[in-house]
Amino acid sequence: MIAILEQGLLLALAAMGVYISFRLVDLPDLTPDGSYIVGGAVAVVLLRSGHGWVSATLLAALAAGAAGFITALISTRFRIHTLLASIMVMTGLYSVAIRVMNAPNLPIPRFSTEKILSYEQVVGKTPLDDILGGIGNLQYESQGMKAVTVPFNNKADGHDLILIASLLLFISFLFWLFLRTELGTMLRGYGRNRFAVKVLGVNPNLFALMGLTVANFLVGLSGALFSMYSGFADVNMGTGMVVVCLASVILGEIIFGSREVAYGLFFPIVGAVVYQILLTLAMKYGYRIGFKPSDMKLLTAMFVVSVIAARRLKKSEVTV
Template sequence: MFISMFGAVESGVIYAIMALGVYLTFRVLDFPDLTVDGSFVTGAAVAAISIVNGIPPIYATAMGAIAGFIAGCITGLLHTKGKINALLSGILMMTALYSINLRIMGQPTLSMLNETTIFSQLESMWAATGIDSFLNGLLASIGLEQFPSTWAIVFVMIIVTVLIKFITDFYLKTEVGLALRAIGDNKKMIRSLSANTDTLTIVGVGISNGFVALSGALYAQLGAFSDVNMGIGMIVIGLASVIIGEALFGKKTIARVTLAVICGAVIYRMIVTLALRVDFLDTGDMKLITAIIVITALVAPKTLQIRREKKRRSEKREQLGRQAEGDSHA
């Protein structure tokens, strides 16, 4: 149980970067971008083929993120310059990326089992410290499971994800970031102030897909493979993370909502892991589980709000009734 939940946190922290990208388009820009399913694989494909060809993992990961940024910018161009509907622009780019990703990898699945990745380097560095043996011995002495050797990966990924969160918070508070947020709220208003909304939208969608591709590049290295179909449903996972985070932690400030998105991604993975431990569910039911989680996250807060509102109105009526009764006795 401990090992499986640890794995959920491990993948959840990586998915959190993708969820931040989804948050930028869906919440900040109000842009329903479906490029995510394709750009996630693009990041994984570029990183995988680069590593296989001997490029250092850190550079390969950066190249994957840049490839995703370019894909996002093309989606933005299709919408702003090509005057294509935002939803359709994302669908077209996602469709095109399927073939592009196949071209990049040269095959449907590309293995990195015998290659050096960022995470294999981290594990080697951590093993050299000897702390892993000490922790395992300590846990064994109190009768607990051995600590996973990949805990260093989680530690480093939490640092990287939190760093990206702070950069995102800072960026959204700059002049350009405020303009991006204004576009999502009222595009006509920001255009009337002579802001170049087309360029801002292109850059915003590009950054979003850069985050998604970065997540894909890291996830591919975690699993040591890249598959052309690994991005299917990523947009739903990203939305689930955003919705769960906002429902549980609120969205009063930018800093709070970005933290909520990260926590939402981790909680989503933990929920899925727990659900798959139920006897009558298997891995083929993951999409169904995801849909149920999203529906619950969407319906539950509204249901609770309606109940609170009914309770408030009922208490108000009772208060007015008592006041009226007191006035009649007077």
């Protein structure tokens, strides 16, 4: 159960980012499918190059935030719909992640092999050199890799859960404080009525840039932490991330109903945990009804479509 909560809270960071773009600033953005991968790829590469996990995580999240900024910049500068702009950026980020890792996937070394040397590496020759006559000193390069320090121990003893929950609550609290400021109020106002923000003499494009940058920053942060938690980064790990996060947001909205706690920031957090629990139950007991783990994303997509359709129908009935 602890591992389920840990994975659910890691997903909640990405779901919070999707909530900001789709709900708070009302901009459909598919960049998270790519920025999640970039966050994980950059974090793993930096860890392998000797950076600490804090700096690696921060730089990875900034790289993902830059992807969101590029999406918003393309949309506002060239007057391209956000959805189309995000599709182009998301597609490009797939190649960027492969270029960053120089491979489709990259593991995090957990054990150091740097000091393991063979006889030939120590003495510079093979045992047959003395018998057959030296053929010259042989040069060997160590292929070892230093062990990388990550904040997670994967022991399900509560350490990882406390760390992830503390980080999530800290970020949520900071963003809640920001939304209470004048700038944060304008950001929320931009999502409700963009023309009203323009009347106040503020360029609405500023809030599009801000919203998508912060949203993808959180998604990249989630990707970086998940890569450290799982021990690897893969270019396919972000596939369908937007749909999964939307499902988490919708689940949270269903649970809370009309109560908007902390500007709705708890919707994706609670929804992501519930989604992870449902995913685990489906994978554990779904075989009894012919369910396969590969069906989960199909069911998630169907769930999102059905909930949105039900809400639309309900609104139309009320209007009539």
